[in-house]
Amino acid sequence: MAGQYEALFMPMKIGGITVKNRIVLCAMGGTNPIGFDGHFEEKTRAYYLERAKANVGLIIPGVIGVKGMTGGWLYESEALFMGPVKSLMDDIHQYGAKFFMQLGAGFGRVQFMIPGADMRADAFKDVMVAPSDGLPNVWDPAIKHRGLTREEIRQIIDAYGKTAALCKRAGIDGVEIHAVHEGYLLDQFSILNTNHRTDEYGGSLENRLRFATEIIKAVKAACGADYPVSVRYSVASKMRGFNAGALPGENYVEFGRSMEESPAAARILEAAGADMLNADNGSYDSWYWAHPPVYMPMACNLPEVTYIKNFVSIPVVCAGKMNDPDIAARAVESGAVDAVGIARALLADPQWCDKVRDGQLADIRPCIGCHNGCFPISHFKGNPCGFGPMGACAINPVTMREEELALRPASVKKKIAVIGGGIGGMEAARLLTMRGHDVTLYEKSGRLGGVFVAAAAPDFKEHDKALIQWYGRQLKKLGVTVSLNTEITAAQLAGLNADEIIVATGSVPKKLPVPGFDGINTIEAVDYLMGKKQAGNTVAIIGGGLTGCEIAYDLALKGKKAVIVEMQDDILKIMGLSAANSEMLREIVRYYGIDVYTSAALSEIRDNGVLVKMETGAQFIPADSVILSVGYTSYVPFDGDALPGGKVHVLGDAAKVGNLMTVINQAYEVAYRL
Missing domain, CATH: 3.50.50.60 (FAD/NAD(P)-binding domain)
Known part of the structure; x- marks a missing residue:
C-alpha cells in the first residue's frame, strides 16, 4: 500500500457494521439494480462485482422508489429481493464489500418530464406531487405540482419501514434515505421556500424535517437500532431562486438550505437515528454542485461538508470531485471527513481503489466530468427534459457492458494500421494491441490527441489534458508502434502491408x-x-x-x-x-x-x-x-477508390461528427470485432 493513501484504506464503523475502507461508491442514476418498472437489472451484477473485486468499501446503487412509477409498493416484491437481489448480495460479500440500498420517497418538483406525455394527466397524479400545492416543476415551470396529503406521507413512511425490513432479510447491509438532498421530495419538505404547509410537516425546521425523521425511525423500528441508515444530505442548496444557481465564490442570498440552518438540520437527523450523512451541496436548481462538471474545482463541496462534521458525531462522507487521491487522503487523515464518495470516477475506471492503494495513479483513467454517458439529461429551449440511457461512461465503453465486452484475445492475429492519432485512433490502437494484434499508429502531426488537444487547452480542462496523457502512457506501456509526423497518402496505403486499416482522421472546421x-x-x-x-x-x-x-x-x-x-x-x-x-x-x-x-x-x-x-x-x-x-465536417484524406476494399474501417468524426463518447465507443466496437 502506498503510505500517503493509507488513511483511505482504514476500516470505518457505520451503525452496527464495519466497512473495510473509507471509499464509498455513491449512487448514480442508471446503476439501479432494480428498474423503475420493478424488474431486476441483470447487467448491474457484473458492474458491481468489478468494483467490489477492486476493493470498493461501500457500494450504494442508484435510487429505487419505495413506491414504483406504476403505483405498486416495493415491499410487495419479496420474490425479487429474496431471489436475484439476495444472490447479488452473496456475490458482493465474497469480496468484503458492503452494500446499502438507496430508497427514495419521490422526486417532487424535480420529476423528469416524459417525452410526449402530458404530465398534467391523471396517470401522473401520484408522481407530480410536492410538499405544497403550486410548486413549479424544475424542467417545465409552467407545470405546478400538488401537495401530498397526510395519508400519503404516512403511507410512504410505512413503506420505508417494510422495504428496509425486506432489504435486511435479503442480506443488504443497510439503507440510504434518498434524500434530504439535491432538491428531491424530502429536501423540498425540509426547505422553507418549498414547504408552505401549515400542519405538523411544515413551519418550523423540526416540522419540515419530520417526514425524513419519521422515515429514519420507521426503518429503525423495523430493522433494529444497529441496522445502518445513511441519509443523503445537501449541506447547502446553492440556490439563488427557482431554476437559479450560485457559482463558486459568488455572493448571493440562499433560497434553499443555508449554512446557518444546516448544522441544526444535521443534528436533528442524527438525533432521529441516522448513522451516516452522505453529503455534498446543491439542488436541481444548481445541479452542477451535486453533479460537478469540468468547470467545477476539485473537492468543490469539501469546505461545507467539513464544516457540518463539526456538529454531528456520526460518520460524514464528502462527495463531489473527491477523486484526487491526495485531496481525498488528506481530508480523511486530517479528520475533516470520515470517508470520500467516489462515483463517476469509478465508472471511468473500476480499478480506481486498487490503483490508488498500489500507487499507480498515472494508470487511472481520469473522469473528465462530461456526463455524456452517465447523465445525458438535456435541457434547453424547446426541450424541457430530453434524456437517454444513464449509467454508462463516455470514456469507458465497458461500463454496464462488463460481460458483453469482456476482454478476449483475437482469434486471428493481424497487422493493423491506424491512421490518425486522435482519441478514436488511440482507443482503437490500445484495444487492438491488448487483444494481440500488431498495431502501428500513424499521426501526421508531432503529438497525439488530435482535435481533443484544442478542446483540452483552457485552464479549466485539466482532466481532458489528463485523458490525453493517460492514452499516451497506455500506448507506451503496451508497446504500440507510434509514428508521429507521418502523413499517410493514398499512394502509401497499399505499401503499409496491413491486414486491416483503421481511418480515424477526424474532422475539419466548417x-x-x-x-x-x-x-x-x-x-x-x-x-x-x-x-x-x-x-x-x-x-x-x-x-x-x-x-x-x-x-x-x-x-x-x-x-x-x-x-x-x-x-x-x-x-x-x-x-x-x-x-x-x-x-x-x-x-x-x-x-x-x-x-x-x-x-x-x-x-x-x-x-x-x-x-x-x-x-x-x-x-x-x-x-x-x-x-x-x-462546427466540423468529417475529414478522410483519400478518395473512395484509393481505399483497399474490404480492409478499411472509418470511425469517429471521420465517419460522422459526434462527441467524445461516440468516437470512443465506435473505436472500441471496431477494435473488439477485429
Whole structure:
C-alpha cells in the first residue's frame, strides 16, 4: 500500500457494521439494480462485482422508489429481493464489500418530464406531487405540482419501514434515505421556500424535517437500532431562486438550505437515528454542485461538508470531485471527513481503489466530468427534459457492458494500421494491441490527441489534458508502434502491408459562405485554443455550442469581453449534453456578463465587427476579433477508390461528427470485432 493513501484504506464503523475502507461508491442514476418498472437489472451484477473485486468499501446503487412509477409498493416484491437481489448480495460479500440500498420517497418538483406525455394527466397524479400545492416543476415551470396529503406521507413512511425490513432479510447491509438532498421530495419538505404547509410537516425546521425523521425511525423500528441508515444530505442548496444557481465564490442570498440552518438540520437527523450523512451541496436548481462538471474545482463541496462534521458525531462522507487521491487522503487523515464518495470516477475506471492503494495513479483513467454517458439529461429551449440511457461512461465503453465486452484475445492475429492519432485512433490502437494484434499508429502531426488537444487547452480542462496523457502512457506501456509526423497518402496505403486499416482522421472546421469569413480578424476556434492566433479585447464568437461557450468562458477569465452569436433560438442546444454541464455554463455566461444574441444569422464579418440578421432586423456587433465555432465536417484524406476494399474501417468524426463518447465507443466496437 502506498503510505500517503493509507488513511483511505482504514476500516470505518457505520451503525452496527464495519466497512473495510473509507471509499464509498455513491449512487448514480442508471446503476439501479432494480428498474423503475420493478424488474431486476441483470447487467448491474457484473458492474458491481468489478468494483467490489477492486476493493470498493461501500457500494450504494442508484435510487429505487419505495413506491414504483406504476403505483405498486416495493415491499410487495419479496420474490425479487429474496431471489436475484439476495444472490447479488452473496456475490458482493465474497469480496468484503458492503452494500446499502438507496430508497427514495419521490422526486417532487424535480420529476423528469416524459417525452410526449402530458404530465398534467391523471396517470401522473401520484408522481407530480410536492410538499405544497403550486410548486413549479424544475424542467417545465409552467407545470405546478400538488401537495401530498397526510395519508400519503404516512403511507410512504410505512413503506420505508417494510422495504428496509425486506432489504435486511435479503442480506443488504443497510439503507440510504434518498434524500434530504439535491432538491428531491424530502429536501423540498425540509426547505422553507418549498414547504408552505401549515400542519405538523411544515413551519418550523423540526416540522419540515419530520417526514425524513419519521422515515429514519420507521426503518429503525423495523430493522433494529444497529441496522445502518445513511441519509443523503445537501449541506447547502446553492440556490439563488427557482431554476437559479450560485457559482463558486459568488455572493448571493440562499433560497434553499443555508449554512446557518444546516448544522441544526444535521443534528436533528442524527438525533432521529441516522448513522451516516452522505453529503455534498446543491439542488436541481444548481445541479452542477451535486453533479460537478469540468468547470467545477476539485473537492468543490469539501469546505461545507467539513464544516457540518463539526456538529454531528456520526460518520460524514464528502462527495463531489473527491477523486484526487491526495485531496481525498488528506481530508480523511486530517479528520475533516470520515470517508470520500467516489462515483463517476469509478465508472471511468473500476480499478480506481486498487490503483490508488498500489500507487499507480498515472494508470487511472481520469473522469473528465462530461456526463455524456452517465447523465445525458438535456435541457434547453424547446426541450424541457430530453434524456437517454444513464449509467454508462463516455470514456469507458465497458461500463454496464462488463460481460458483453469482456476482454478476449483475437482469434486471428493481424497487422493493423491506424491512421490518425486522435482519441478514436488511440482507443482503437490500445484495444487492438491488448487483444494481440500488431498495431502501428500513424499521426501526421508531432503529438497525439488530435482535435481533443484544442478542446483540452483552457485552464479549466485539466482532466481532458489528463485523458490525453493517460492514452499516451497506455500506448507506451503496451508497446504500440507510434509514428508521429507521418502523413499517410493514398499512394502509401497499399505499401503499409496491413491486414486491416483503421481511418480515424477526424474532422475539419466548417466554412460558411459569408463575406469576410476568411478575413484577417477571423480566428478558427482550434487556432485560438491552440494559441496560434491571439484574440483582441472584444471578441464575437460565432456559434453558441459547447466549444463556443467554453471559449467565451476562457476569454472572460482572461479579462476580455466576449459576445456569443448563435443562429438557433438558444445556446447549448445539444441533445446528450447534460443539464449539469449546460446549466453551469449558462450561469457562467450570466455571472461574467457575456452578451448572447440568439436567433441571429451571421450576414457579414467586417474588420470591426459582425453584421447579423435577427427577427428585429439587421444588427451590427462591434468586435476586435471574430472566433469561428460553427462546427466540423468529417475529414478522410483519400478518395473512395484509393481505399483497399474490404480492409478499411472509418470511425469517429471521420465517419460522422459526434462527441467524445461516440468516437470512443465506435473505436472500441471496431477494435473488439477485429
